Amino acid sequence: MPFRLRDLIPEIGHISLQERTRSGIGALIGILVTGLVSRAAVGDGSALPILIAPMGASSVLLFAVPASPLAQPWSILGGNLVAGLVGVTAVLLIPNVYVAAAVAAGVAIALMASLKCLHPPSGAVALTAVLGGSAIHDLGYGFVLWPVLANSILLLATALVFNNLTGRTYPHRPTRAAPDRGTADPTPAARLGLSASDLAAALKDYGQVLDVSPADLAAIFRRAQVHAYRPGRGPATCAEIMSKDVIGIGPDAPMKEALELMRGHHVKMLPVTDEGARVLGVVTQTDLLDKTTWGARGPRLGLRQRIRVSLRGLRAPHGVVADIMTRAVKAVRPETSIAEVVLRMTEAGLHHLPVVDGDGRLAGVVSQTDLVVALLAQATEDPPSPAPA
Structure with a gap:
C-alpha cells in the first residue's frame, strides 16, 4: 500500500x-x-x-x-x-x-x-x-x-x-457487571455476541498493548450493537411501552406496607418518591429478603442492616422503607430507546427501571415484560429480509 x-x-x-x-x-x-x-x-x-x-x-x-x-x-x-x-x-x-x-x-x-x-x-x-x-x-x-x-x-x-x-469517574471503573447468580449460566449480556473468552483470545492474538481495558472494550462493543440497532415500526422508546399508572411508596412508610403493596399489586419493585414525586430510590423483593429479618408480623430490620444504616450516618434506623431501599437508582428518561434499556438491564442484572422526567419526577416504570412484548411486536411487524440470490 x-x-x-x-x-x-x-x-x-x-x-x-x-x-x-x-x-x-x-x-x-x-x-x-x-x-x-x-x-x-x-x-x-x-x-x-x-x-x-x-x-x-x-x-x-x-x-x-x-x-x-x-x-x-x-x-x-x-x-x-x-x-x-x-x-x-x-x-x-x-x-x-x-x-x-x-x-x-x-x-x-x-x-x-x-x-x-x-x-x-x-x-x-x-x-x-x-x-x-x-x-x-x-x-x-x-x-x-x-x-x-x-x-x-x-x-x-x-x-x-x-x-x-466535573462528572468523570476517577479512578476509572468499567461498567459494573451483572451480579453473579451462582449458576453455570453466563449473564444475559454474555449469551449474545462476543464473550469474555472471545475477547481475551483476540487480544492475545493481537499481542500489543492497547490504551483501553478489556472490560471497556467489551462495553464499547455492546454500545456499538445498540447503535447498530434500527427500530422498525414497533415501539422505539420507553414512553411507548412503560407503565404509567405506577404504585409508589414514601421513604417513611413501614416495610410491612411495602410488602403488602407488592403482594396486592403483584409487582416486585416499588419506586420510592418524596412528596414532589421525585425518585429517591427503589425497594425490591430482594431488599425485603436480604436486608430484613422475618417474623410472625412480617419483615423487620435485622441487626446487620441496622448497623449499616447507622454507619452511613444518614439517621437512626426506624424500620421503614428508607432503611432498606436501593438509593443508587439507574433511572431512564421517556425518550430513552428500548435498545438502550435492554443494554442497561442486562449489564446490571435488573428487572425494572424507573422512568423519570427532566425534573427527576416519576413518569413510569419499564419492566422486562414490557421489553419482551415490545420486541416481539417489532419482530412480527418488521418485514422479513429478502433472501439472498
Missing part, C-alpha cells in the same frame, strides 16, 4: 468542545496546584527542584484521557517510582551518560509493563534522573521521594478531585 501523508495523523474519535475545555482546565489546575504546593513546601530559596517536566505529560493522561489504563493511580505512582529508582541506579552504575539514559528508559519500561504500572511520562522521569545535571544527581535516591513522588501525589490528588467534581 503506498504511503499517504494522512497516515501520519492518528484516527481519534470525536472530542466535544466541552471535553476539550474540561481537559485543558484540568491540566491547568493540576500543574498550578502541584507547583504552588511544592514551592510552599520547600521554599523559594531551596536547592530542591520544585516541579519536574514529566508532570506535564502526566497531566495529559490524567485530565485528557482519565479512563486510560495508563492514567490510573497505580500507573502514575508505580510508574514514576519505578522509573525514578531505575534512573538513579543507572547514573550510579554507568559512567557514560548516553548509555545510562538508554538503559534507564529500557529497563524502566520493562519493569513497568511487568508490574502493570505502565505510564508513558515515566520514561521521561527515568531520563530526568540521568540527564538532570548535578542538581538532580546530588539528590541520589532522594530524587525518587522529592520531587518525583511528591509531584506525582499532588497531581494525582488534584486529578481525583477535579475529575469527580
Whole structure:
C-alpha cells in the first residue's frame, strides 16, 4: 500500500468542545496546584527542584484521557517510582551518560509493563534522573521521594478531585457487571455476541498493548450493537411501552406496607418518591429478603442492616422503607430507546427501571415484560429480509 501523508495523523474519535475545555482546565489546575504546593513546601530559596517536566505529560493522561489504563493511580505512582529508582541506579552504575539514559528508559519500561504500572511520562522521569545535571544527581535516591513522588501525589490528588467534581469517574471503573447468580449460566449480556473468552483470545492474538481495558472494550462493543440497532415500526422508546399508572411508596412508610403493596399489586419493585414525586430510590423483593429479618408480623430490620444504616450516618434506623431501599437508582428518561434499556438491564442484572422526567419526577416504570412484548411486536411487524440470490 503506498504511503499517504494522512497516515501520519492518528484516527481519534470525536472530542466535544466541552471535553476539550474540561481537559485543558484540568491540566491547568493540576500543574498550578502541584507547583504552588511544592514551592510552599520547600521554599523559594531551596536547592530542591520544585516541579519536574514529566508532570506535564502526566497531566495529559490524567485530565485528557482519565479512563486510560495508563492514567490510573497505580500507573502514575508505580510508574514514576519505578522509573525514578531505575534512573538513579543507572547514573550510579554507568559512567557514560548516553548509555545510562538508554538503559534507564529500557529497563524502566520493562519493569513497568511487568508490574502493570505502565505510564508513558515515566520514561521521561527515568531520563530526568540521568540527564538532570548535578542538581538532580546530588539528590541520589532522594530524587525518587522529592520531587518525583511528591509531584506525582499532588497531581494525582488534584486529578481525583477535579475529575469527580466535573462528572468523570476517577479512578476509572468499567461498567459494573451483572451480579453473579451462582449458576453455570453466563449473564444475559454474555449469551449474545462476543464473550469474555472471545475477547481475551483476540487480544492475545493481537499481542500489543492497547490504551483501553478489556472490560471497556467489551462495553464499547455492546454500545456499538445498540447503535447498530434500527427500530422498525414497533415501539422505539420507553414512553411507548412503560407503565404509567405506577404504585409508589414514601421513604417513611413501614416495610410491612411495602410488602403488602407488592403482594396486592403483584409487582416486585416499588419506586420510592418524596412528596414532589421525585425518585429517591427503589425497594425490591430482594431488599425485603436480604436486608430484613422475618417474623410472625412480617419483615423487620435485622441487626446487620441496622448497623449499616447507622454507619452511613444518614439517621437512626426506624424500620421503614428508607432503611432498606436501593438509593443508587439507574433511572431512564421517556425518550430513552428500548435498545438502550435492554443494554442497561442486562449489564446490571435488573428487572425494572424507573422512568423519570427532566425534573427527576416519576413518569413510569419499564419492566422486562414490557421489553419482551415490545420486541416481539417489532419482530412480527418488521418485514422479513429478502433472501439472498
